[in-house]
Amino acid sequence: MNRKSLIIIAWITFFIGNAIFIFFVPVKTFQMYLLNMLIAGMYSFTIAIGNGLVNDYLSSKYSWVEETRKRTILGVISTILINVVLVLACNYANYIWFQKRDPANFFSGSMGFSNWITINIALLISAILHAKGFIDAWKSSTKQEVVQQKLIAKSANAQFESLKNQLDPHFLFNSLNVLSSLIDENPAQAQRFTASMSKIYRYVLEQKDKELVTVEEELSFAKTYCDLLKTRFEDSVSFEFQVNENDLRSYVVPLALQLLLENCIKHNFATSGKPLHIKIYSENGNLLIENNLQQREQVKESAGIGLSNIVQRYSLLTKQNVFIEKSSSFFKVKIPILTQKTSAMNTQPSNESMAYEKASKRVKELKGFYSNLISYCLVIPFLIFINLRTSPEYYWFFWPMLGWGIGLGSHAFKTFGVSGNWEENQIQKILDKEKYNN
Structure with a gap:
């Protein structure tokens, strides 16, 4: 975590803390304002720094460019685990230590619902951070490739x-x-x-x-x-x-x-x-x-x-x-005897050209998947909030969550699973066959 990241977290703490104090705190005193800002800072810094350290560690061990699948799988697993642990720890400190609620009801009722909502929000923010890290890594790699080809x-x-x-x-x-x-x-x-x-x-x-x-x-x-x-x-x-x-x-x-x-x-x-x-x-x-x-x-x-x-x-x-x-x-x-005009600028070997085109296509696929994932994490919690506010007796949010979730799983399978390898293998077979015939 660098200084810029810490400043951003501080600003996030400031805005979230003020928003919660204005709209959700009934007793508006200076002492309550400071306590509210302290709690907001606890959530922001704990969750952000925890995710940042995990993200930096995984990026140092596994490259987004060369080990995309492994980096993604480990990122998803570690992000879920770290956010569940950090959110539960922050909620326990908030509800049990600061608000003096009954620990027996920590996983039920309003505290249980708050745990679930807060975990989803934390996962959403983490997914955005991981997607940003992925895009930055691919942009850097693409720029290096372009410079090398030039x-x-x-x-x-x-x-x-x-x-x-x-x-x-x-x-x-x-x-x-x-x-x-x-x-x-x-x-x-x-x-x-x-x-x-x-x-x-x-x-x-x-x-x-x-x-x-x-x-x-x-x-x-x-x-x-x-x-x-x-x-x-x-x-x-x-x-x-x-x-x-x-x-x-x-x-x-x-x-x-x-x-x-x-x-x-x-x-x-x-x-x-x-x-x-x-x-x-x-x-x-x-x-x-x-x-x-x-x-x-x-x-x-x-x-x-x-x-x-x-x-x-x-x-x-x-x-x-x-x-x-x-x-x-x-x-x-x-x-x-050449059948068409070429240019000395087109000097990269055909296998490098194919690899570069393949990498560009892969970037588009991964960006599409992460966009879909971020949209899912953003929209579904909002639908749940609307459902529980308008008709808490009927949980209709399960249907869009399930339908979209199946589509998201299929998208993930196509992007990271067997399907992508199968297509690549078939393309390679066709290219090898054409090369042999020529």
Whole structure:
């Protein structure tokens, strides 16, 4: 119990004590006022501090978020026990010690009815406090989850931007190397290469800031880039395109083909006698770049940007993997064709996303149950009071108390019992089945 809680209890004591003194105390003297405030304080501080200590102890041992069911069950049992004990103790002190009534009638007549009403009021207040503690715990957990996901998203975006920023200087560096070779070998081709390179570089500047481009756009650029390579290598390199029409409107990461084509040229030798054949085609939801393996004996040390760049960019956008296949005769890279645009912000794994959605749904269910419980504890005592005031000879309050109680029990069973687990198990079976089929 902190200082703020004690101040709140003091204010509650002040208002309750004054209300009882004004409406229910027949003899209004200063001595009676002080006695009334003392009794009100005894009830408020004893019951509030007792419940607060129990609530704090249970919260320190059992988390509302991770052990919701156990925390709730223990909270209900301990709350009922502690309130019955504390209320009876306060009522005994009030009626027997202060008012000097007969102890033999403590559990009957007006004292018995007062015990029952006071216990219900105490349980109502305790239920509100437990519900508040539950909501505060879930709010704190949800805020932490949101902060963690934002940090993950920001980190992923930073990585993605860093990877995209590699493309601009990488392409320019390799293109200038090709141009440098052509200037010595064939100045006329170098002029044509320079003109083509300006068009291609415009595409690089336009697309490098995008997360995804259509397969059709990437293929169009790749064909232009292949024409540029043909300018240098002539009949030493050949290209073949066989991409399904249905895949043209899907998506790949931008400049992936250009990087992979560069890898083919960089790591393989190509001559008129032994041409390098590069094939680009689609198969089973993947875009494949395959070449006959004619590996160079000595490869100039590379910056390691090309293939690793593609792998990392895909890992930030999707759980589908980039596959590399190598044999003695060919080298093949498979990059996933994505059917819809994604965002680097959507970086949390699907199981975390499902867990977060499940947690949010669970919060709504528990809030609904506690709202129902609080309403029950508030309305039923009021109906009992009306019943006993208007028609004490017929206890009609049992019918709404019983009907609503059955509904409340069913709600509790659905929220904390077997039903919820059964639904979760069935959902998991369906998800596992869909995952297996995919």
